[in-house]
Amino acid sequence: MLLNRYRNRGFTLLELTAVIIILSIIAVIATSKYLSFSRDAHIAQIKGLAAQISKQNQLIHSKSVIDNIERLIGCSFQCADHPNWDVQVGQYFIDVSGTRVYVSLGYPLSPLSSGSVIGDNYREAFGLPVSSFLFTVVPTNLASVAIVPIKWQSKLSAIRDGEFQCHVEYSAPTSVRAYSVRTYTKDC
Numbered sequence: 001m002l003l004n005r006y007r008n009r010g011f012t013l014l015e016l017t018a019v020i021i022i023l024s025i026i027a028v029i030a031t032s033k034y035l036s037f038s039r040d041a042h043i044a045q046i047k048g049l050a051a052q053i054s055k056q057n058q059l060i061h062s063k064s065v066i067d068n069i070e071r072l073i074g075c076s077f078q079c080a081d082h083p084n085w086d087v088q089v090g091q092y093f094i095d096v097s098g099t100r101v102y103v104s105l106g107y108p109l110s111p112l113s114s115g116s117v118i119g120d121n122y123r124e125a126f127g128l129p130v131s132s133f134l135f136t137v138v139p140t141n142l143a144s145v146a147i148v149p150i151k152w153q154s155k156l157s158a159i160r161d162g163e164f165q166c167h168v169e170y171s172a173p174t175s176v177r178a179y180s181v182r183t184y185t186k187d188c
Helices: 002-007 013-066 116-126 150-160
Strands: 091-096 099-104 133-138 144-149 167-171 180-184
Touching: 013 091, 013 099, 013 116, 013 144, 013 167, 013 180, 099 116, 133 150, 144 150
Parallel strands: none
Antiparallel strands: 091 099, 133 144, 144 167, 167 180
């Protein structure tokens, strides 16, 4: 009777080892699934941001057509008299819900164009607060502007060098190229 009493007190080393192995396998599977969900969420955020920017660009271009400034770059000889010319900033603009979005060839100027008002207004019109998104120039892609979620703040130099890709790039139009919005999700 004394022998049975001690046998039921605990687990054997073999039983503990089996439980630890099973829990380790479950942990590895769960971690890989979690990382996959996290990556998918980052990719969805980047693609959603690109869609938002593209949609807003089309709206701004439509307003530019209505205001007859979709083909203008900089100042024409009567720019000071044009109702969509901002004399202080030196650019044409479109009103988006009370915010002036500065345009060239009917599409928004780069948010990193000269003057902070252009970038600040771009952020406001596109819903890109400083607390959530950063801008940086990507010289390897014809001086595009990378719009980067704040969580990748430490990766800005790698994004500029083309070594890290989890962002949206916006290229404002010029006389030789159309505007573009591209997503980069390789490293999300």
